[in-house]
Amino acid sequence: MVERNPLLNLLAHAIMILGALVVAFPIYLAFVASTHTAQDIMQAPMPLWPGSNFWASYEAALTGTSRASGSAPVARMIWVSFVVTMIITVGKISISLLSAFAVVYFRFPLRSLCFWLIFITLMLPVEVRIGPTYQVVADLGMINSFAGLSVPLIASATATFLFRQFFLTVPDELVEAARMDGAGPLRFFKDILVPLSATSIAALFVIQFIYGWNQYLWPLIAATSEDMYPIVIGIKQMIGAGESPVDWNVVMATAMLAMLPPALVVVLMQKWFVKGLVDTEK
Structure with missing residues (x-):
């Protein structure tokens, strides 16, 4: 029988949570960037909390009405x-x-x-x-x-x-x-x-x-x-759209x-x- 050790359980859970945070942090940054304007994203440091441009960014992405959406919606x-x-x-x-x-x-x-x-x-x-x-x-x-x-x-x-x-x-x-x-x-x-x-x-x-x-x-x-x-392919086309500025929020x-x-x-x-x-x- 394997004896349960509270300290080892705590350490295992801490490592698991740390690993999950490391994996999830880039996704969180992408979500935060999608809720700001392109100008806000280019500021240093980049905002770490969601903004108020959520609906505008996602509407522009879905309909293709932005500089970044140079291809199909x-x-x-x-x-x-x-x-x-x-x-x-x-x-x-x-x-x-x-x-x-x-x-x-x-x-x-x-x-x-x-x-x-x-x-x-x-x-x-x-x-x-x-x-x-x-x-x-x-x-x-x-x-x-x-x-x-x-x-x-x-x-x-x-x-x-x-x-x-x-x-x-x-x-x-x-x-x-x-x-x-x-x-x-x-x-x-x-x-x-x-x-x-x-x-x-x-x-x-x-x-x-x-x-x-x-x-x-x-x-x-x-x-x-x-x-x-x-x-x-669409994401790649948005990033490499020539000399025009990239709407990173979109x-x-x-x-x-x-x-x-x-x-x-x-x-x-x-x-x-x-x-x-x-x-x-x-």
């Missing part, structure tokens, strides 16, 4: 990011489920080789194959489209590997019972494997949503129209708005996310 960029992220997330999970199902439950020549070829693609991230990928997307006329921003990113060897490892733990008796009840492959997949994989799907949904939302390099070259900028408001969707996904799906990572009853 933030509301449009958030919509583009959300659509692209959902396509990437759902696409990765769907393709990974089907590919893992095929590798585990179907007998065909070179099955193991096919899996390892999928797994080897982990060594070829988007940054390595970005040239050929861009050429294919351009030849198909998918530049400045939701398909062009999302389709090259929807395959996931990691998710395929995780689902394969989980499917291998499903008892063979369950497969035999489903076969005796007359369930075909697709029904077994839909009615048994997918429900059993719910927690893993939820955990991967959170991970892939954050991955898709934070994509920068591929949208930077696949989106040349301001109407198709995701929020991450930039910070945009950064705060950009953090809301992934933060909400993590908060709302935290229970499923943790269960999918640590559940030992599978």
